[in-house]
Amino acid sequence: METIKQKENINEIRNRLLNQQRKLQRRKILSNRSLLIGALILLAMVLIAVLAPFIAPYSPSDMNVPNRLMPPSAQHLLGTDEFGRDLLTRVMYGARVSMFVGLAVSILSSVFGLIIGLYASYFKTLDHILMRISDGLIAIPGILLAIALMAALGGSIWNVVIALTVVFTPSIARVVRSSAVVIREQAYIEAVYMQGAGHFRILWGNIAPNVLSPLLIQATFIFASAILSEAALSFLGAGIPAPEPSWGNILQASKLVINKAWWVAVFPGVMLILSVLSLNLLGDGLRDYFDPHISARNK
Amino acid sequence: MNDPILQVIDLQKRFPVYGPWGRLRKPKYFINAVDHVFFNLFEGETYGLVGESGSGKTTTGRTILGLNNSDGGQVIYQGVDLMSLEPREFKQYRRDMQLVFQDPYSSLNPRKRVGALLEEPLIIHKIGNQKERQEKVFETLDIVGLQPEHYFRFPHEFSGGQRQRIGLARALIINPNIVVCDEPVSALDVSIQAQILNLLMKLQKELKLTMIFITHDISVVRHISNRIGVMYLGNIVEEALTDDLFLKPLHPYTKALFSAVPDFLKDPNQKSRKILKGEIPSNAMQITGCPFHHRCPQATDFCVAEKPVMREIEPQHFVACHYV
Numbered sequence: 001m002e003t004i005k006q007k008e009n010i011n012e013i014r015n016r017l018l019n020q021q022r023k024l025q026r027r028k029i030l031s032n033r034s035l036l037i038g039a040l041i042l043l044a045m046v047l048i049a050v051l052a053p054f055i056a057p058y059s060p061s062d063m064n065v066p067n068r069l070m071p072p073s074a075q076h077l078l079g080t081d082e083f084g085r086d087l088l089t090r091v092m093y094g095a096r097v098s099m100f101v102g103l104a105v106s107i108l109s110s111v112f113g114l115i116i117g118l119y120a121s122y123f124k125t126l127d128h129i130l131m132r133i134s135d136g137l138i139a140i141p142g143i144l145l146a147i148a149l150m151a152a153l154g155g156s157i158w159n160v161v162i163a164l165t166v167v168f169t170p171s172i173a174r175v176v177r178s179s180a181v182v183i184r185e186q187a188y189i190e191a192v193y194m195q196g197a198g199h200f201r202i203l204w205g206n207i208a209p210n211v212l213s214p215l216l217i218q219a220t221f222i223f224a225s226a227i228l229s230e231a232a233l234s235f236l237g238a239g240i241p242a243p244e245p246s247w248g249n250i251l252q253a254s255k256l257v258i259n260k261a262w263w264v265a266v267f268p269g270v271m272l273i274l275s276v277l278s279l280n281l282l283g284d285g286l287r288d289y290f291d292p293h294i295s296a297r298n299k
Numbered sequence: 300m301n302d303p304i305l306q307v308i309d310l311q312k313r314f315p316v317y318g319p320w321g322r323l324r325k326p327k328y329f330i331n332a333v334d335h336v337f338f339n340l341f342e343g344e345t346y347g348l349v350g351e352s353g354s355g356k357t358t359t360g361r362t363i364l365g366l367n368n369s370d371g372g373q374v375i376y377q378g379v380d381l382m383s384l385e386p387r388e389f390k391q392y393r394r395d396m397q398l399v400f401q402d403p404y405s406s407l408n409p410r411k412r413v414g415a416l417l418e419e420p421l422i423i424h425k426i427g428n429q430k431e432r433q434e435k436v437f438e439t440l441d442i443v444g445l446q447p448e449h450y451f452r453f454p455h456e457f458s459g460g461q462r463q464r465i466g467l468a469r470a471l472i473i474n475p476n477i478v479v480c481d482e483p484v485s486a487l488d489v490s491i492q493a494q495i496l497n498l499l500m501k502l503q504k505e506l507k508l509t510m511i512f513i514t515h516d517i518s519v520v521r522h523i524s525n526r527i528g529v530m531y532l533g534n535i536v537e538e539a540l541t542d543d544l545f546l547k548p549l550h551p552y553t554k555a556l557f558s559a560v561p562d563f564l565k566d567p568n569q570k571s572r573k574i575l576k577g578e579i580p581s582n583a584m585q586i587t588g589c590p591f592h593h594r595c596p597q598a599t600d601f602c603v604a605e606k607p608v609m610r611e612i613e614p615q616h617f618v619a620c621h622y623v
Binding site for chain 1: 364366389390391393394397398400402405406407408409410411419420423424437447448450451452469473
């Protein structure tokens with residue numbers, strides 16, 4: 001039969017096509033400057049965070065009181081803080097906290113937001129219940145809600161993650177729901193319904209893949225917001241408790257010595273700006289990448 | 300004649316229109332999209348449903364397939380009234396009835412490769428194992444005239460005609476008995492229309508399909524159908540074999556509809572055309588009497604007062620008009 005003969009080279013055809021599609025994708029990524037720059041800076045941040053124990057010159061808790069508040073020098077590249085601890089080391093370890101909190105919060109709130117948003121878009125009664133709850137959560141300023149939750153939970157890195165997940169999940173659920181509501185009305189969803197698909201297959205097999213790109217874009221912005229919020233919480237004393245370094249509590253400590261030692265405030269601040277900037281660039285780049293209209297124009 | 304495979308008896312569908320309070324208050328009025336439709340579908344035939352926009356032909360097709368619930372009437376398939384079934388019970392009948400969508404652009408999931416798209420109905424109905432399913436997909440691609448390499452492509456890589464072939468393959472892959480084609484060619488340009496229509500006719504012969512073909516295009520319906528039902532304002536006003544209907548249209552609406560198709564060979568100056576006056580009336584109000592009395596050149600008081608029933612004027616030629 002003819003189909004059997006065709007099947008012999010079907011793998012060949014498949015590989016050729018996949019290669020072609022991959023090549024196109026690579027070109028699309030390389031021509032997207034903000035995506036590339038954002039990803040590179042973020043990658044550097046993540047590397048610093050992961051490798052901190054190996055590349056940091058000192059231990060983050062090593063105190064050297066005679067050398068307190070030393071300006072940047074060959075020995076202490078970024079200077080020392082008010083207890084004589086090496087600032088470079090502390091900033092590197094701070095990146096660990098920030099990257100972990102950002103990643104954990106964006107993943108957790110994406111997962112919960114996706115589940116809530118999808119089911120809300122599909123079932124009317126559930127929609128009213130879930131969306132009124134999330135409206136309620138959105139109505140409270142995020143940082144206040146996080147402070148209240150931290151006050152109840154106590155200061156630790158996991159509690160920061162939990163508190164910020166509660167704060168950011170509603171906004172992801174909103175984004176997912178609003179795209180899912182549009183997609184649910186498309187003819188191709190009707191087509192799988194007509195074929196007899198159940199709710200689970202329609203929701204997860206057909207609607208979910210179509211909301212992933214707005215979700216991913218939103219998740220990168222949540223990543224940035226989570227880093228900022230963690231820093232703010234730690235700055236206010238409601239986040240990571242003091243001896244453990246985080247950009248937020250380094251900044252808080254710098255507040256008292258800012259007239260004598262500018263470097264204690266500037267370097268964690270710069271890191272904070274860089275990481276948030278890189279994530280925003282990445283998010284913008286992803287938006288362009290997923291938007292068919294923009295990519296058509298660039299060609 | 301043998302028994303019909305599908306019987307549509309007094310099918311009704313109305314859509315509620317809500318006032319400024321939305322769903323908090325009762326609907327202001329209803330749009331009677333399908334208003335007492337009767338027809339039979341016999342095995343192996345193509346039944347054409349024609350009518351102008353808003354005549355309810357698409358709604359009729361969608362209601363038969365259970366894509367919206369009916370507001371009365373029955374659709375009998377294999378001795379079961381489909382309209383009385385719960386969605387869960389309907390599932391086993393979905394395997395026998397498939398729909399080909401009008402718009403080939405919005406009816407294919409953009410995030411799925413063609414292979415996954417075509418395999419999905421097989422998975423839903425638990426047909427075969429993975430290998431058998433893949434084989435079936437390749438076989439169906441071949442049947443509708445696509446290449447095996449198309450298996451790995453995304454829908455946006457295809458032209459409109461190719462997409463409609465994919466839509467056709469998706470409907471045919473689970474071997475349905477009845478295929479409802481909802482204007483399958485109206486979104487395509489004329490040369491592609493002919494390709495798809497010929498493919499449809501070929502497949503119908505080979506796979507012994509029964510089709511309901513919904514269209515507003517008179518020449519298309521003439522080309523493809525064995526029997527035609529003419530719809531006006533949610534009612535079938537005339538039903539006959541295709542040749543009989545074109546040879547001798549009896550209902551005044553059918554005559555006007557056919558005369559609206561320009562034929563420059565017979566009548567270069569277009570003088571003999573009967574142009575209907577006025578617009579199709581809103582089907583929001585309850586229409587008394589003949590649905591066509593507003594625009595009918597022969598209408599009398601009797602037409603306004605009493606609704607005509609379908610009468611068999613000639614063998615297999617039914618007309619709903621008092622004056623035929």
